[in-house]
Amino acid sequence: MSAEHKTMVRDERYDAPSVESKWFDRWQQEPALYAAESTSTKPKYYVLEMLPYPSGALHMGHVRNYAIGDALARYMWMNGYNVLHPMGWDSFGLPAENAAIKNNTPPRQWTLANIANMKAQMKRLGFAYDWSREVTTCLPDYYRWNQWFFLKMYERGLAYRKKSLVNWCPKCCTVLANEQVVGGNCWRHEDTPVEQRELEQWFLRITNYADELLRDLEKLEGWPEKVRTMQRNWIGRSQGALVDFELGGSIGPAGSKITVFTTRIDTIYGATSIQLAPQHPIVADMIAKNSDLRAKIDQLIAEQRKAKEVGDIGAIEKHGVFTGRYAKNPFNQEPLPIWVANYILMDYGTGAIMSVPAHDDRDYDFAKKYKLPIRVVVLPTATGDGDETVMDPPLPFVTEDGLVVNSGQFSGLTSQQALKAMAEFAGQNGFGKPTVTFRLKDWGVSRQRYWGTPIPILYCEKDGIVPVPEKDLPVILPDNVDVTLTGGSPLASVPEFMNATCPKCGGPARRETDTMDTFVDSSWYFYRYTDAKNDLAPFDSATAAYWFGDRGIDQYIGGVEHAILHLIYSRFWTKVMRDMGIVKNDEPVERLFTQGMVIKDGAKMSKNLGNVVSPDDMIARFGADAARLYSLFAAPPDRDLDWQDTGIEGIRRFLGRVHTFFRDNPIVAGTYTPGYGPDDLTPKARAILRKVHQTIRRITQDFKGRWHFNTSVAALMELLNELNAQSEIFSLNGSAPAPRAFVADVQRTFVLLLAPFAPYLAHELWESLGEKENLLKARWPKFDAALAKEEEVEIPVQVNGKLRGRVLVPADADESLVKERALADEKVKAAIAGKQIVKVIFVPGKLLNLVVR
């Protein structure tokens, strides 16, 4: 603290360093100031900012995020709500291991030191958190409940182990979930392509909830549409049908068939080949007897892998190999050649498609290349344009509005009708059925890393997979583990950890040495805040129900980068907990706000670019209030903010002017007679009062509505400018002093309006006004429409829509008065000279437009 203060630039007017230091010390002595009450008659409000990873120091993005949340929390407190505003640490994860290797410091020690530092920074910034509820995910009293949930999911069949191709980051030396692969690269190493490895891993069955996760997005009206769209895309629901094509010849067992997935069963009469993914099981049978074919298929697999690693799967050229075999189209008994193609993916649908070149771009390209027949079975219908015709080559794609032709009994149906009729027909005849596939895959949670929650599973030679009994939790993560990044789980090198006893047979057992994905930690942490010290359960259900209500956290604030990862896992976790009966809400978050990034010189801040702005530096130079206020003022919160040091300088000047105003006009409670009537106010004082109420309205509306706090701050600046312009009213020895009680009222209101944004200065001024009660317990000022109403307004006068003059009239003036005055205006006269007024448009209080000819 003191070191920071010494380097602070001294301002001759407002000594932010010593004021902030004084209040910082006081707030440390009153930790209960921001404590939430879990039982209260007041209405509850749960406001939450996404918890940070303890990387070592806050960055400006954090400051912005928390300044928004803190302003809201303070506003809600001042409006009489019982506010829960907690903070914690998402403290497991790979950076701690990297730091351990680099600095030879144990991950635990490194992490806890970072937490201490960042917590001090948060306190210095004056954020009003209830630290009694702090959650630190890397401590056993938290992660034991990760293990508990894992066991519950295992019991319910939601956690399972399977061998499959998984994403492997060679730099992290661990497996990644699909959600952690960004454009084919690792989400932490954006230049490192993810490799595919076949490993046995633990998965959580998020796909069980795919339909509900999609459906409930409709309910989340308090979420940005952007995030909902991203989740919709990610879940990727696709309605279609499965159709079996019987194999001819001697491939596979008798009666073998290939099942394809299609969303366009209405085009099945146009199918001219079957395309298989190179990894398709049938292909394995074929190449077993044909080494020439094998080599070609291997080539296709290599192309696919390469494309995936480059991250541009759409760009590779389509290649295929004819297998020499045929499969029978069940609708028309036609034999179709079976090909293997590099553009067919084994992990979507069934890994097999029917190729309909006339009605699919990719199939069309492929058919052209290999000279496969192209057969049109859907014609465009006349939809008003009227001149669509079938062309040669045929239209590559016709949407569902088309008319089905050349399709046996289905000819003449619309595509929509055919989709239904043909899927039903397939079902009735036992060679297919309607189905739904999802892009969403189960969540792979195993990580071959040390710094995470141990998976509470044992492997016994006799009993196989054996969950750790609940009474034996937590499985403690051992200290003193060698965390070199060699690949393979570091815990496997700790015999004391790995070797255990089977709880079933008492024989020797081996512990699971993988740890959990850290996104497990953050999937439910916000429930823990409601009951953070519970050592019998993750949280008390009734307490969580109080804070979450029916619809979840009232307001969640964080970066859009978690739109899919954290926010989809959290939704899944909540639904699982609901099905377990420990929460009542279907969704964790009622309202979500994603703030924009803080950038500098048009680019994301990074050490490489050397454009990083340090919060410590800003606090030292301008003060915490200024750093916070600027991050609210410089741009609307949902937009990116381009940081400019000269901008925060301006904010510091504003805070200095505020301080000066109060210093020069000291009105202390108890030194004047309270109360004043309207008659005691001069017109100028009434004008001030009007501006005050207009400001209350603007700021209150910003909180209730769009959160454009940049305009809230601007409103405060305007109010201050007005107060300064009317200084004779305020000065005790001015020429036209207003009643002291009035001046005190204005000052009080100003401080209340400033309080959510600049708490240090607000508290200081509040005290200087002689107020004894804590500012957070004071009431937000009430807006009075009558007092805010203008008495006189300037009405713009247009002639044919062009501004020609302005007239000053009483606010409620009617058309005739405004018109009379307008016609008296010289410029208006000149504009209508020699012409006739054919129409008059009058918008009361807004505008007069004379239409002339």
Place this chain on the structure above:
RNA sequence: GCCCGGGUGGCGAAAUUGGCAGACGCACGGGACUUAAAAUCCCGAGUCCCUAACGGGACGUGCGGGUUCGAUUCCCGCCCCGGGCACCA
């Protein structure tokens, strides 16, 4: 390619229902205070044109159309920037 945002002075931005475009701030220019500077305070300012000046005029919210007395705002067609998804059958 598809789906979301966004495009307004030198810069960050404002204009909540179609009604004075540019609030507020930054940077800039001028002035006051000072031996001087910094700090602070006051004043000016969208662009272009006319005027010695006072004033006045035209243009102006990415581009082109449209609706309207009136469009940053609504409609149609484009361009550019940012983000997401993508051989998903």
